[in-house]
Amino acid sequence: EDQVTQSPEALRLQEGESSSLNCSYTVSGLRGLFWYRQDPGKGPEFLFTLYSAGEEKEKERLKATLTKKESFLHITAPKPEDSATYLCAVQGGYSGAGSYQLTFGKGTKLSVIP
Amino acid sequence: EPEVTQTPSHQVTQMGQEVILRCVPISNHLYFYWYRQILGQKVEFLVSFYNNEISEKSEIFDDQFSVERPDGSNFTLKIRSTKLEDSAMYFCASSIGTGSEQFFGPGTRLTVL
Numbered sequence: 001e002d003q004v005t006q007s008p009e010a011l012r013l014q015e016g017e018s019s020s021l022n023c024s025y026t027v028s029g030l031r032g033l034f035w036y037r038q039d040p041g042k043g044p045e046f047l048f049t050l051y052s053a054g055e056e057k058e059k060e061r062l063k064a065t066l067t068k069k070e071s072f073l074h075i076t077a078p079k080p081e082d083s084a085t086y087l088c089a090v091q092g093g094y095s096g097a098g099s100y101q102l103t104f105g106k107g108t109k110l111s112v113i114p
Numbered sequence: 115e116p117e118v119t120q121t122p123s124h125q126v127t128q129m130g131q132e133v134i135l136r137c138v139p140i141s142n143h144l145y146f147y148w149y150r151q152i153l154g155q156k157v158e159f160l161v162s163f164y165n166n167e168i169s170e171k172s173e174i175f176d177d178q179f180s181v182e183r184p185d186g187s188n189f190t191l192k193i194r195s196t197k198l199e200d201s202a203m204y205f206c207a208s209s210i211g212t213g214s215e216q217f218f219g220p221g222t223r224l225t226v227l
Contacts, residue, residue: 031213043118043205043218044157051213087157091213100145100170100212101159 002027002092004105012111013078021073021108023088033071034102035064036087044087047073078112085109116140118219120206126225127196135191135222137206146189147207147216148181150174157205163189196226 003026013019025033032051036044048057050066057064061082063074073086089102119138127133139146148160161171163181180192189208193200203223207216 032215034215036218041203041221041223043221046215046217049215089157100147100162100164101172102149102157102216103159104157106156 002090002103004088004090004103006086006088006105006108008108009106010109010111012113013075015079015112015114016077018074018076018078020075021086021110023071023073023105024069025071025088025090027090027092027103029093031091031093033066034089034091035062035071035073036089038085038087038107040085047086075110078110080112080114083110083112116142118206118208118217120204120219120222122222123220124223124225126227129198129226130195133193133196133224135193135204135206135224137189137191137219138187139189139206139208140217141187143208143210143217145169145209145212145216146181146183147209148191149205149207149218150202151205151221152202160191193224196224198226200224201226 005024007022032049034049035047038044048064053068055066061076065072085107087107089104091102121136146163149157151157159172161175162169178194182190203221205221206219209216
């Protein structure tokens with residue numbers, strides 16, 4: 001069974017204070033690891049896909065990295081508008097449940113204080 | 115920019131009633147999904163749909179649930195006899211391929227009284 005654990009559950013940062021969010025995963029045959037942003041009462045908004053260890057993706061103040069056991073979402077000089085819940089999800093290729101579904105973590109709720 | 119749309123945004127129903135949640139996936143996408151998120155909990159997979167049939171479903175997706183693509187644009191989730199525990203946000207998603215990113219709609223908040 002695929003599993004995703006995210007830490008910390010909540011993170012408060014001052015504007016401009018860089019930090020990292022962690023996503024640890026267990027999956028049989030990783031097809032992809034996905035990062036999403038979710039605002040309250042809204043659907044997950046796609047950020048990044050990572051497919052293999054060592055891969056990195058960047059978008060504005062966000063950078064995602066991947067190892068064989070975990071992924072990090074680095075936030076550089078965050079702004080208040082970066083406040084949201086960040087979700088990590090994996091898609092496995094060989095689990096008994098199949099290869100279509102995303103298995104999500106509980107997310108990290110980020111608050112950026114001006 | 116293409117996006118997934120869902121209607122209604124909020125549905126209130128009585129326990130035991132049938133509800134149909136509607137979605138319009140991104141037009142060139144081939145794979146369609148339903149997920150749900152109970153308040154304060156993680157997003158959970160329900161079902162995936164490809165080539166007019168269910169390709170995968172979770173344990174949550176029991177006989178009370180069904181999906182359909184009635185025409186070339188809509189994708190629906192039907193709950194035949196709603197229970198209190200079906201209250202959640204229901205998200206539709208679509209992707210162009212199986213290993214590619216899934217794009218989510220804004221969700222339908224289902225409240226069962």
